[in-house]
């Protein structure tokens with residue numbers, strides 16, 4: 001049977017990809033941020049997962065406003081990265097696992113999650129950058145990937161509670177898959193930031209650290225807040241942190257913290273990295 | 280406040296549109312089917328709803344397999360019909376009510392339905408034909424419309440139970456809208472039919488009539504069946520009848536039956552028409 | 559690699575359009591979907607081989623498309639609604655396809671359908687409350 | 692016609708991208724989304740007026756696009772992620788837009804961000820268990 005061996009979180013902002021591309025990871029601005037990924041890389045190298053479920057939001061590459069699904073899952077054997085309008089060279093395509101994807105989709109619909117199935121997805125920086133930071137940019141990629149997209153852009157956005165529940169259902173879906181596979185779930189995005197309005201540039205270190213602490217073994221803490229309250233605390237784009245709950249919900253109630261890293265600022269954001277061992 | 284004054288069901292098959300287009304509604308094949316719409320038209324003329332929520336499935340015009348949402352709602356002020364590949368002339372565009380749509384979308388997400396919001400939808404025969412049969416083809420159309428698309432094409436498809444629950448949530452959403460509006464909900468599609476395979480052509484009159492009877496005031500009856508069981512009884516495309524439950528769920532527990540009409544065969548299907556008064 | 563079994567796989571003569579069917583046939587369904595567009599239909603009519611290549615439709619899928627083998631396309635996983643976008647303009651209806659699946663003529667297929675309406679009025683009268691004109 | 696009120700409307704200096712904002716700005720966002728495509732970017736550079744017309748971008752929306760008024764576009768409901776597809780290639784970053792919203796220079800905006808990291812290590816030490824290199 002498939003087994004979820006762990007969960008991770010990572011920032012996914014465009015600047016992370018640029019810094020990797022331009023070889024800036026040891027520059028003063030970036031050094032502490034990227035050095036903090038080394039223990040996560042070591043854990044992955046040691047545990048050798050076969051598949052990573054990447055919980056991310058699309059920022060206007062694959063999904064336009066004509067069709068904004070609350071939750072969407074990739075059901076393909078291959079996912080392409082593509083130019084998001086800034087002329088960046090796409091990274092190598094990713095290998096999926098369509099059978100596992102369809103199994104998850106069927107299980108989620110049975111568990112009353114109204115998922116959107118996607119037999120083709122162009123994955124954007126929200127998906128690509130955490131993989132580059134955690135596995136290193138490579139061609140081919142050393143792990144199979146399944147995109148799980150959460151709408152955090154076009155309100156109404158799902159609640160923290162619904163995201164945690166999706167995670168519970170995702171965990172049941174994965175662990176009912178008959179093939180022996182080691183799976184990790186990666187929650188991307190966040191933490192606090194706001195890109196637009198006179199309030200642009202806010203970062204709330206205290207709230208970010210509360211989120212990091214609570215998500216480890218008390219994730220329901222975040223579900224007490226409405227999205228209004230989360231945005232008031234963490235900024236409009238800081239709502240992305242709800243995606244971490246999808247990851248966390250897929251794990252057991254109590255997990256072992258392997259690694260905890262927080263840095264600020266990265267571009268406009270607080271950046272948090274967690275490695276949670278589910279074994 | 281907005282008020283749901285009634286619910287209707289109707290077949291939506293392409294042949295219905297063709298018969299109207301070609302003036303065949305009084306031909307022997309069609310006469311009994313179309314004559315049965317007169318009492319429904321009379322009820323609509325008398326009650327003058329402002330908005331109709333059309334629960335339908337897309338058959339490969341607006342949604343392709345790259346993005347198949349379980350539930351999707353139109354959030355626009357205008358919806359266009361378009362050529363579905365057979366070269367038919369599209370009917371006049373439909374007027375939406377974007378504010379009501381967004382209110383419903385927000386309410387549904389709050390009620391933990393993972394809806395896909397669509398600021399642009401090309402509506403196909405599944406949406407158009409029931410409106411033509413019930414209101415008559417016209418330009419402009421005499422009523423505002425909101426498309427509510429249910430995936431019945433790409434399995435996994437939502438269960439009958441989930442559809443009925445969506446209806447309950449839809450009812451709460453509509454009736455919490457502050458504007459004085461008279462709303463009807465229209466469940467389209469079905470009834471029993473199967474288009475492909477050696478089993479193509481099945482029609483199950485007994486099951487169809489059970490569905491019609493039970494949906495009036497005991498809709499939970501249909502939720503005892505899995506989709507496998509419904510398809511075994513009603514054919515693979517007969518699964519469309521689950522959309523009637525979305526309509527029915529939006530009404531009060533007990534409603535007044537105004538009109539009940541069943542005809543068979545229409546093209547490959549059993550065709551059922553219900554008018555339920557919710558006042 | 560493990561496609562899950564479903565109770566619907568045991569319904570005879572029935573091909574439920576699930577991931578297992580849709581996955582290998584994605585390219586052919588994408589080609590068929592594109593025929594919603596009149597310009598694409600013309601391009602397809604003009605050079606079907608090039609059109610298949612544009613959509614990555616290859617091997618047995620390509621052969622079925624190029625030879626108008628609608629039954630073969632269905633068996634390979636083409637969705638019936640998408641198939642209609644190619645078949646209907648070429649004079650093959652969904653009823654023709656259904657008849658072909660059974661190896662009978664369309665007339666016989668239609669007669670069988672008409673027979674389902676036999677005795678309908680008395681069934682409805684027994685149930686009560688139905689419109690009869 | 693009744694747009695619903697939300698608690699987030701009371702967060703100062705904040706424009707939540709909901710239906711109320713997205714609905715009137717659909718055309719401009721569709722234009723911006725199209726700039727994912729390099730060919731479209733060329734067409735836009737070549738004749739921005741024709742490009743606006745193609746997407747039905749009119750009136751104040753059109754003026755904001757033609758005059759590179761990114762702040763105006765945001766205020767009119769352009770989504771920040773879509774806007775970046777036009778602004779970044781023209782040398783205007785998301786940070787430039789944030790600074791403009793506050794009426795400060797980008798350097799000052801960036802200095803303010805860097806200040807959020809002041810004292811971070813001691814905060815993390817107090818919390819305990821964080822990586823420090």
Ligand SMILES: [Fe+3]
Pocket residue numbers: 012013057059126189190240
């Ligand atoms: Fe993001």
Ligand SMILES: [Fe+3]
Pocket residue numbers: 291292336338405468469519
């Ligand atoms: Fe249909």
